[in-house]
Amino acid sequence: xxxxxxxxxxxxxxxxxxxxxxxxxxxxxxxGPGAIHAFLPDGGAGxxxxxxxxxNANTIIGVFAWVGATQIVWGLTMLAVSWxxxxxxxxxxxxxxxxxxxxxxxxxxxxxxxxxxxxPEAYATLVIIPVVAVLLALALKKRA
Numbered sequence: 245x246x247x248x249x250x251x252x253x254x255x256x257x258x259x260x261x262x263x264x265x266x267x268x269x270x271x272x273x274x275x276g277p278g279a280i281h282a283f284l285p286d287g288g289a290g291x292x293x294x295x296x297x298x299x300n301a302n303t304i305i306g307v308f309a310w311v312g313a314t315q316i317v318w319g320l321t322m323l324a325v326s327w328x329x330x331x332x333x334x335x336x337x338x339x340x341x342x343x344x345x346x347x348x349x350x351x352x353x354x355x356x357x358x359x360x361x362x363x364p365e366a367y368a369t370l371v372i373i374p375v376v377a378v379l380l381a382l383a384l385k386k387r388a
Contacts, residue, residue: 249328257330263383264326264333266375270340271322274315277365281312293363337380344373 257264281287287308289295297304322340325332351357351366 249324252328253331254328257333258386259330259333260382260385260387263337263379264330266379266382267322267326267333267336270372270376271319271326274319274322276319278312278315278317278319281308282316283312287312294361295363334380334383337376337383341373341376341380344369344376348373 277288280292284291285305286297286301287305289304289308290297295304322336325336347365348369351362351369356362
């Protein structure tokens with residue numbers, strides 16, 4: 245395992261201690277939905293998001309599984325950084341902020357879908373953006 249994981253960088257982290265814990269929570273909240281998308285028979289497309297799977301079900305479920313795999317890896321990366329490589333916490337929080345902003349713009353502005361119904365993630369993203377922005381500000385604030 246030592247060859248896989250380099251030495252910890254936690255001692256080099258100078259930001260507020262709440263930021264890595266926030267990243268830990270974000271990591272858990274990313275792995276969880278990722279597992280649902282990857283391993284639930286319909287990937288959550290029908291039972292959670294309420295999508296009509298009568299047309300192109302295999303494609304929709306396949307895309308959900310693909311996204312789930314990506315979420316699992318991204319969430320595990322967040323967990324590794326928050327637990328062992330804290331000097332990278334500001335970078336990951338900045339990347340999450342970019343990711344979530346793009347997701348929100350697509351869900352609400354550029355590609356909002358055909359109906360008024362949106363998946364739960366559309367609303368969660370609106371909550372996550374300001375939370376991540378605050379965590380990023382805390383991570384960038386140097387401790388004395």
